[in-house]
Amino acid sequence: MRIAVIGGGINGLCSAWRLAQGGDHVTVFERGRLMDATSSASSKLLHGGLRYLETGQFLLVREALRERDAWINRAPQLTRPLPILLPIYRGSRRPRWMIGLGMKLYDMLAGKSALPKSESLSKAQVMAFMPLLKTESLLGGFRYYDGQMDDRQLGLWVAEQCRQAGVVINEDAPVVAASPEGTLTLAKSRPMSFDCILNVAGPWAEKLLSDSGIKARYGLDVVRGSHLIVERACRHALLLEVPGGKRIFFVLPWQGRSLIGTTEVRQPLEAPIVCSNEEIDYLIEAYNHFHSQPIARADIVETFAGIRPLVKSASDPSKARRDYAFQRNGRLLTVFGGKWTTSLALAEKLKRKVH
Numbered sequence: 001m002r003i004a005v006i007g008g009g010i011n012g013l014c015s016a017w018r019l020a021q022g023g024d025h026v027t028v029f030e031r032g033r034l035m036d037a038t039s040s041a042s043s044k045l046l047h048g049g050l051r052y053l054e055t056g057q058f059l060l061v062r063e064a065l066r067e068r069d070a071w072i073n074r075a076p077q078l079t080r081p082l083p084i085l086l087p088i089y090r091g092s093r094r095p096r097w098m099i100g101l102g103m104k105l106y107d108m109l110a111g112k113s114a115l116p117k118s119e120s121l122s123k124a125q126v127m128a129f130m131p132l133l134k135t136e137s138l139l140g141g142f143r144y145y146d147g148q149m150d151d152r153q154l155g156l157w158v159a160e161q162c163r164q165a166g167v168v169i170n171e172d173a174p175v176v177a178a179s180p181e182g183t184l185t186l187a188k189s190r191p192m193s194f195d196c197i198l199n200v201a202g203p204w205a206e207k208l209l210s211d212s213g214i215k216a217r218y219g220l221d222v223v224r225g226s227h228l229i230v231e232r233a234c235r236h237a238l239l240l241e242v243p244g245g246k247r248i249f250f251v252l253p254w255q256g257r258s259l260i261g262t263t264e265v266r267q268p269l270e271a272p273i274v275c276s277n278e279e280i281d282y283l284i285e286a287y288n289h290f291h292s293q294p295i296a297r298a299d300i301v302e303t304f305a306g307i308r309p310l311v312k313s314a315s316d317p318s319k320a321r322r323d324y325a326f327q328r329n330g331r332l333l334t335v336f337g338g339k340w341t342t343s344l345a346l347a348e349k350l351k352r353k354v355h
Contacts, residue, residue, distance in 0.1 A: 001024045001196055002195045003019055003195065004026075004027050004028075004192070005200055006178065006200060006201050006208065007201040007205075008169065009035065009037060009038055009039035010151075010343045011039075011200050012202075013035075013159050014346070014347040015347040015350050016028050018350070019354065024354075025166070027170065028167060028168070029170050030172075030173060031172075031201075034169065035155035035156055037307075038309075039152075039155050039306075039340065040155065041227075041273075041304050041306025042306065044149055044151055045082070045146055045149070045250070045252070046067075047341060048062075048341070049341075050144070057323065058105075060342070063342055065109055067343075071154075071341065072147050073114075075149075075154055075157055083116075083236065084146060085142075086099065086240075087126050087133060088141050088142070089137045093245070094246070100120065100142070104118075106118065106144065115146075115147075120142055126141045129236045132291050133292070134289075148252070175187075176211060178212050179212060179331075179332065180214070182194045182331035184197055198334075198354075200338075200350075202309050202338070203308070205309065206219065209327075209329075214332070217327050218311055218327065220312065220336060220337070222268070222309065223264050224267045225261065225262035226263045226274075226276070227275070228261065228275070228284070228300050229259050229301050229302040230260065230295050230301065231299050232293075232295060233258070238251040240290055243285075260283050260287050261283065263275075274305055275304065284296070309337055309338070311324065311336050324338045325337060326353060328353070333350065333354065335350070
């Protein structure tokens with residue numbers, strides 16, 4: 001089959017790769033440069049989504065945990081297992097027993113993973129791992145494993161696998177319309193016909209349908225996630241609860257510095273994708289709440305932000321489901337949502353829908 005894939009992010013590239021492996025003739029159309037948008041602005045984690053257990057997304061967590069391990073095995077040069085420390089303080093919104101049950105469930109859903117299982121830690125053990133944490137009201141904690149990646153380079157590695165499998169990749173090729181009859185229209189060329197068109201444009205998938213005169217059956221929440229990189233070595237990755245709320249954030253080692261994130265702020269699709277002053281203050285305040293050596297704006301060496309396409313399922317984006325949905329209109333198949341970690345699992349489902 002002749003298949004067009006709209007979108008050069010990780011989900012589009014993985015879909016193209018999987019289809020080409022099956023013998024299809026695949027062409028990718030990316031509006032800008034490969035891996036220059038959402039897929040290279042992540043928290044750099046390959047993870048099962050520990051916090052998704054709170055919203056009952058057990059099947060998604062199980063799928064993501066298996067895909068996490070597969071990525072680490074598939075590209076060890078660009079990924080690594082990452083131990084993450086989760087300290088528990090008196091007054092936390094999630095009591096120790098609840099976190100303990102979540103850890104056991106996370107381990108169970110991971111199945112026969114090569115990564116170590118979680119462990120409960122005393123206060124002294126937590127401080128041995130992270131002596132710069134504040135000790136007041138610290139009860140102890142947990143340590144568990146997920147994966148860390150160089151998201152941009154891993155995505156470009158997938159793009160190279162695509163090319164080796166015969167995929168034709170077009171950058172700076174914005175698609176302005178796609179039809180159920182299999183016609184694809186670029187901004188500056190004549191319409192082209194394909195046996196199947198996959199709309200894997202991430203945050204722009206719903207807009208492409210609208211621009212093509214097609215009603216979307218699902219809505220997307222466009223949510224900005226911002227991060228700080230600060231000139232501070234990170235001795236151990238941390239998962240922390242935002243003071244006064246139930247949101248969580250990470251402090252991660254990244255290229256000899258600390259990566260702090262993320263936020264969840266709704267924004268219009270056409271708005272600039274940048275970390276706001278409010279988000280900078282929010283992340284600095286959250287970090288300093290737990291650390292005995294505070295950071296300031298002068299310590300920030302970089303900020304970055306990306307927008308995520310979440311299928312609308314909650315008034316609060318932090319409670320929105322992280323799974324994905326499909327819509328078929330004749331020869332046009334659209335993907336709503338999708339996560340970095342589960343991009344190849346999504347690609348496999350798309351392949352089955354195409355064939």
